[in-house]
Amino acid sequence: MKNSKFLFILMLVSLALVSCKKTNTDPDGDITTGLHVQDGKYLADKCGNKVVLRGVNIGSVYAVNFGLKELEEIEKTGANTVRIVLERHYKDWSNGGALTPLTEAKIEPVITSCLAKGMIPVLELHDFTGSANVAADLPKATQWWTGAGIKSMLQKYQKSIIINIANEPDNGAASDASYADANTNALKVLRDAGYTCPIMIDAPNWGKDHVFFLYKGQALMDADPLHNLLFSVHAYWPTNGPFGNYSDAKITADFAAMKQENLPIVIGELAIADIQNGLAYNINYRLLMKLCKENEFGYIAWWWGFNNNPGANNQLSMTNNGLYSGLAGSGKAIAVDDANSIKNTAKRTCQ
Template identity: 30%
Template structure:
């Protein structure tokens, strides 16, 4: 839940509180200055709100007051929390995620990020999305990954002041694997690791779980059950839910976010879309902007978990490579629109390794050797360095990390 705030507290969460109180029906008291400082006037408005809602009028914004103000139950957490459509750290500072993905689970030369994470940090990134898996071949019963390696990855991300988001790749495109993912997260050994790092950790339940055939009813039922099982196991971190259809179906998130947020006893969910919307399929600047605007208008917490210059479905030429011209994506509009809407994002992917199945997809590696000095020219350099909307120009690392 949001931290408890009271007289003399300060921070972005106080600013959010002031905005919400000002947006309520007319008060007998004057509007608050939205300055992020919890002074006597803010305390008086809180006490008025508490009195009008049958709460103890102590002027302290704790779980019951937050729950009444937000319209859903909240529970205590020691780490990141969601207010409105934004993420906040444990000190009440708003955090806009700016980072990259790293396929650590398959990087045998740098299995715990000792090379990659310091190099990623040189971009100015404040976060890394760590690709993890139950088995190294993503198949049930395959070679199991080591939880000690997962623990080391999280520690090394934090040591480099990168917010770690951990995800499981085993259910990519396969709705039937969602239960397996939750069973992994809720096993005692993994829960112990999550609890150890929960003050600065984000947990992405599964990467791109489900194809285009997943129904809205199944999405709600599956993730409602997943949320409740993970919370019952003691996982208090924000939970990140990818869209269906290989992460691309933003309409699914638009139509289910409110219901899923209500299903979370922690009130602490983030939703993630993967913007592999190709120009060949009509995803031009207008399409991207209008779709993101629609989601933003709904007011739920949304990030872009993956995007690149390539990787879109090659409409009109299904046999073409997703990493050739038919799979090209308007990444510059994605950068600009996310900046305008203050949406967090992760670029895909630091590299190397994207050319494993399709040699053309090596173009999605931001580096060929993990080193910042060898950041590739073109889209990778723009996303990390030269774009006014890229990582180096917009990323802020919170002091709590």
């Protein structure tokens, strides 16, 4: 009788432990066995080490062979992440530039190449940049992410990737409430579809409005059943320009305000200038890099540059031939030379 009672109690304790564990799990297992946001505060790898993202953006859909050559060059910087520009249709250069639906078969080699090089792929959908109606457009983005072929391929790599729902999906038209609601709804769709990886959300107003996360960041984190979100600010904050002037003091204060929220903040686009109507308004990018280091915020530079499609290069290309050896000026400073450069501050995740 005593043995039966002991076994019964042991069974209850075991069930309780399993139940407790499930509060930290996803349908496929414990999310901490892969890349994850720890306690809603910072990105961590499967070993529990804090991960501070350091890398570059690459326009894969504009590159020949989706930028596989460029990834080889980016690896030389020591970057631990690459943010990959995707669109639902791309120009197929092997077919005269014909507009072609983007399939999982085209994306997967980019993912596997990044992972083989120790770089975390951040996959972003670029179609809805500057949307005037985020409530209508984010469902279109989630529809693409949850399409059968794309979803089944990406979910093979859930423990190693980050999904950025949509790049800058607001042109300033959305209120804080409507932007938060649209992203909350998108999160639900993605989680219900079985996505458990970290999900990145861009700030509103072309990604620039960091203040949104001060007011709504924690509510968004709480709305995610996995508390597995990253908040991305695109710091197009020029010293003076047509859409605002950002002194060093203001930028420093803005970083302090973000840090105080204790949320996983990433500067998802860090550039040397804000380009408006073809004019470059200079950004104190070195200060941004310094503050990212001091506050343990990730940064991802915009953008690398093209080797096989040099016509796609522009004023913000870090290397105009897509090669590491082609880094020069500010591009080389961000990648290599500055004390807070990618090469000097990036740490790879445990394997």
